[in-house]
Amino acid sequence: MSAADGTVGRFTTDRSLVVQTWDEWLAAATRIPESAAIGVAIGTLFPDLAERGLLARMRRVAEKGGVEVLAPVLHKYLLPCPPLDPASRLERMRQHVVIAPIDDEGGIAGITVTIEDVTARFDRHASADLDSHSETTRLRAATAIAERTEESALLANALADDSWRVRRVAAEGLAASTDGTVVDTLLQAIREHHQNPALLNAAITALGRKRHDVAPAILPLLQSDDADVRTYAALALGLVGDPRAARPLIAALDDVDTNVGYHAIEALGRIGDGEAANTLARIAESRDFFLAFPAVDALAAIGEASVAPRLLALLDDPFLAPATAACLGGIGTIDVVAPLAATLQSADAPAGPIAAALAALSERLGKGVREIVATTTTPDLLLSAVDGADDETLRGLVVVLSWFPSGRVDIALASLMQEAGVRRLVADTLARRGVRATPVVEEMARHADAEVRRAAAFALGGIGSPTSVKVLLDILADSADAELTTTAIVALGAIGDARAFTRLLDFLDCEDATVRQAAIGALSSIAHPDLEDAIMDRFVDQSPRVRESAARLAGYFAFDSCLTFMLAAARDEDALVRRAAVESLSAFDADEAWSMVCTAVRSDADATVRAAGARALGVATRSECRDMLLAALRDSNLWVRYFAARSCARREEADVDTVSALLECFVRDRAAPVRVAAIETLNSLGVGNLFEPLAVAANDADDDVSCAALRALAHYPPHDTGRILRNALEHGGPRQQQAAREALTLR
Amino acid sequence: MTQNNSGGAGRLRGYHSELFALADAPFSLLRELIMEKTGMYFDDAKRGLLADKLSELVAVNGLTSFLDYYYLLRHDENADAHLNALMNRLSVPETYFWRQSEQILAMSEVIAPTHFATKPRAPLRVWSAACCTGEEPVSLAIALAEVGLLDAQPIEIVGTDGSPAMVARARANSFGPRSFRQIPANLKERYFEPDGDRWRPIERIRRAVSYDVANLAVPAEFAGLATADVIFCRNVFIYFADDVIRRVARTFCERMPDDGCVFLGAAESLTRLNVDLELAEIGKAFAYVKAGRRHHIERTNSAILATRTATHVTTGH
DSSP: OOGGGTOEEEEEEETTOBEEEEOHHHHHHHOOOHHHHTTSBHHHHOTHHHHTTHHHHHHHHHHHOOOEEEOHHHHOOSSOOOOSSTTOSOSSOOEEEEEEEEEETTEEEEEEEEEEEOHHHHHTSGGGGGGOSOHHHHHHHHHHHHHSTTTGGGGGGGGGOSOHHHHHHHHHHHHHOOOTTHHHHHHHHHHHOTTOHHHHHHHHHHHHHOOSSOHHHHGGGGGOSOHHHHHHHHHHHHHHTOGGGHHHHHHHTTOSSHHHHHHHHHHHHHHTOGGGHHHHHHHHHHTOTTTHHHHHHHHHHHTOGGGHHHHGGGGGOTTTHHHHHHHHHHHOOGGGHHHHHHGGGSTTSOHHHHHHHHHHHHHHHOTHHHHHHHHHOOSHHHHHHOTTOOHHHHHHHHHHHTTSOOHHHHHHHHHGGGOTTTHHHHHHHHHHHGGGGHHHHHHHTTOSSHHHHHHHHHHHHHHTOGGGHHHHHHHHHHOOOHHHHHHHHHHHHHHTOGGGHHHHHHGGGOSSHHHHHHHHHHHHHHOOTTHHHHHHHHTTOSOHHHHHHHHHHHHHHTOGGGHHHHHHHTTOSSHHHHHHHHHHGGGTOOHHHHHHHHHHHHHOSOHHHHHHHHHHGGGOOSHHHHHHHHHHTTOSSHHHHHHHHHHHHHHTOOOHHHHHHHHHHHHHOSOHHHHHHHHHHHHHTTOOOOHHHHHHHTTOSSHHHHHHHHHHGGGSOHHHHHHHHHHHHHHSOHHHHHHHHHHHHHO | OOSSSSSOOOOOOOTTTTTSOOOHHHHHHHHHHHHHHHOBOOOGGGHHHHHHHHHHHHHHTTOSOHHHHHHHHHHOTTHHHHHHHHHHHHOOOOOOTTTTHHHHHHIIIIIHHHHHHHSTTSOEEEEETTOTTTHHHHHHHHHHHHTTOTTTSOEEEEEEESOHHHHHHHHHTOBOGGGGSSSOHHHHHHHEEEETTEEEEOHHHHHHEEEEEOOTTOHHHHTTGGGSSEEEEOSSGGGBOHHHHHHHHHHHHHHSOTTOEEEEOTTOOOGGGTOSEEEEEETTEEEEEETTOHHHHHHHHHHHHHHHHHHHHHHTO
16 A cells, blocks of 8 residues: 555646656556656546546645545546556556645645556445446346445445436445445435436435535535535425424525525425424515525425414415415414405305315314305305316315205216215215205216215215115116125115015025125114014025014014024025024023024034124123133134123123133133233233233234234233333334334333 | 425325324335335325225234334334235336227237348247236237137237236136227227126137246346347336336346347337437337347338238239
């Protein structure tokens, strides 16, 4: 690392950068003999020095003094020459360069430039491949270097790579780097290479991701003479998001260069410091073509409500109105609602953005917003904006239109059921408008598109008008679509009209379980006087699905007359029927019913029936039922054990046998759901002294078990559980972290 | 966000949420599990939709809550069968012949001729990665028949879907009128025969296409298929989470040949996901090709097509 070992060369120049001395090493390295170099300007010998900005660096030292260091990771070299070692993989020698002034009595006489050949250091390294012509090779090299965080400063080279993929890897690698010089290198890149957008972008990205303290290093760049450097400094400060940058950035809003101001505004928005709000509002009020728009956006991001009234005036500016409306929706208080709504009286107002803002205000501030809007303006402009609006705009329009009690609005909303993007919202909205919307919705219930009919059926169920029964029955007559059928049946159940009774009975034999479930629910809601007889008839139906439905309905009403049928159904040849009967027998609370449930849990060959019995036992009060439940905790089928454990929670009896059996499940069961159910049941029963097993389970390999254990730890003293929860927060997966957060909140 | 009565346009409940309520915790668990197992992502706005779709599976398994169903999917000894049922339930059987035909024609009129000109002995392997009920792979076979390559050259067309029910329907080769809403009438006449009140492809088309089940959320299930020369993976990424799309696309990129290409649906894009695939113009369509290969592929396609055109002109074909 000295002239003696043949790796260092030196030349000097006068103040005009004309070469004065040129040593042998340089002559050999550059193949320019001393005689050809002396007396010639260095910029003439190497014309690309000016292009690469390095001539200016030398000139600066010659004129102003100070020492400049050119790091090889960033500049690669000062004087282009091939590596001295022919075996090198690099095309050019890597040079570490120091440019220093030559002091004279009268000032600076010239410069001395020391060049150290550091090629071998790079050559040994994957970084040599960063010069490859092949993007794949460069990408591979950058990735390899990025993985060694202590060496990743070498990636500074790759920030200027032609390939965005290589630049991305370099930026990510530098962001993760543990090398303390990286921030300096990145700042140097911003200072010196702001003409290279790709490099700048990558450097700013890397700085933005370096979450540790980089803001103080960037802040001085806001004072640079170069407006581009100030611009990129503002950009970088926004990405870093450090609140300490707020004041310097506020000062930068007055920068003579518009670009600096623009990026300072955006940065302040990202930082979110309320102190900037007044200045930003002033800029917005100036309606400056370039700056007002980002200022409004930044105010929305900052969320400072006090400036909202000042922004109302901007709603008359067609360029600024949409952004202003969005901002007011985000930050406004109740005071801005009426003026905002009043703008809808003007035909030129941007109805979509204003509607979205009013919807957002209503979401934040509650019902009062609707009343103000409905009394301040008319829906005319909103109605005219519906045609051709995109889904997002339509959502705001639908919400605000729904506040106006107008027939025209009903018609417009019903028509919007044809728009898939808002169909569900419209159906909900019309349901809330009540009986007045019935005729228009019934019309849509006859639409050719099944999805429109489905939305209409849903809305009709919500409205609950008996006049809609006919159209809903028509849907059932035509529909082969299980989802549409289910929705129409649910709607008929919500209306609860007896005219649907007979038709609904037909669906008890439907293949689709959801349709059957919906029919059972609807028949239960209607509670027709003939239902009891109808159920009894259906216990002897040939179809097991009908018998199953009969058992479920009988269980819902617990008709005494049905008990004998239920007991028979619990011995049905079809497991589906037995399952329904066993589960529903709990509603009868009769000795023979419980006896049958216990028999099923003990001996039914089908595990789903035993599991249904275990669920039923959750509401039993008899002691033999408790014993049966504890036996079910040892069933061979995991779902029987799982539901038995859940039923123990419903019984709310923390006797010694129950706790002991649950503890056995928690600690020894091989099935995760059973362990989870046991943990949660023990927890809900208030069983203490489980800290040790819970602490072990908190690290269980199964996520469900570990999360259940972490949540249960909420009920133990902080000094015992703090370490475990903290460990889960710091080292657990996303689910464990969430469970630990929940536990801490509960605690 | 409130669910109801707030006047907001936030999260909405399902059409029949009265039957089974999908609470926050099971929704979150099911969403993650479904994403892991199928790649599909249901954001908060689709919670009601998910509840509607899964309610039958909850009921049919004799369960009373979505949480129980989550445990069933994760821990039951028949979890694979439950997963298949889930895939069947979540699949959207909405497709038709000749959908986005410019991509199909780019394959038959540009990629296939180029392939056989540059690799005369290698079979052209075309994979329809989300074939649904089979309309897409059948369309590809028809397009190749139209340019005279289907029987003249070694061609393998494979259609796969994550839903076993969809694959079974595709294998049945029986199509209703909605499947034909886009295909030119002359092609329907030429390549289909009546099958009761439905239609089925003629035998040479049926023979050209094979089907299998492959879940795009499981790289091992499709890594072999991804070595195809042409991948049609259309209208499936719109249901996937970004991470899953990235993983699938990276597997495509690793496995496909250097001049391979991937066609996506009109509403799908990989450009924001930082994968090593880039858009190339092929015929009148756009396809994703390996990064850095666009110019080569576009140049080769143009050269081969120019040669073919010149030959046709010279020989009067």
